[in-house]
Amino acid sequence: MAWYSPQQGLTTDYMMIEQNISITTELLSWRDCDSKLKPIHLQAYRNDYNDGDYDYFFSLRFAEYPLSNLVFNNDVTELVCGNPKASAVTIRKKLFKIMNAWWLNNPDYHSPKSDKEQQNDRN
Incomplete structure (x- = not known):
């Protein structure tokens, strides 16, 4: 089971990333994956x-195994793979x-609570 967490560097806590992006060794395994497993997609669902x-959960996925209900x-x-170094x-x-x-660029995806969070945190 994957877990998701908010991260510094993201505009809002309403976006979370899966461990395959947050954990260094997992992200590097995507960088070094076999070419048969490509293409790689960054996908998110609500x-x-x-x-x-x-909120929105972002994950790296092989295109062959997409998430459902994608936004x-x-x-x-x-x-991810263009530079092996x-x-x-x-x-x-x-x-x-x-x-x-x-x-x-997609404020129509924001929940009313996320707009309040952004105003409070960014002012």
């Missing part, structure tokens, strides 16, 4: 809570840049 709030799906094969920190920063751009 996670709903009983109180009506929701985001982007081929990141070149970013890239560090996990570099790859993670680039993934965060994509995720943050998605969040900032």
Whole structure:
């Protein structure tokens, strides 16, 4: 079972990443994966809570095994595997840049509570 967590570097705590992005050894295993397993996608789905709030869980996935109910799906094969010497920190920063751009460019996906969180945390 995968676990997800918020991370510094993301615009909001309403975006969480799976351990395959947050744990260095797991992220590097994606960088070094066999070419038969490519393409690699950064995918996200909406996670709903009983109180009506929701957030988004991001994960690296092989395109052959996608998540269901996707709200985001982007081929990141070149970013993750394009440089065999890239560090996990570099790859993670680039993934965060994509995720943050998605969040900032899609306010219709924000829950009402996330808007309050952003106003409180960013002012």
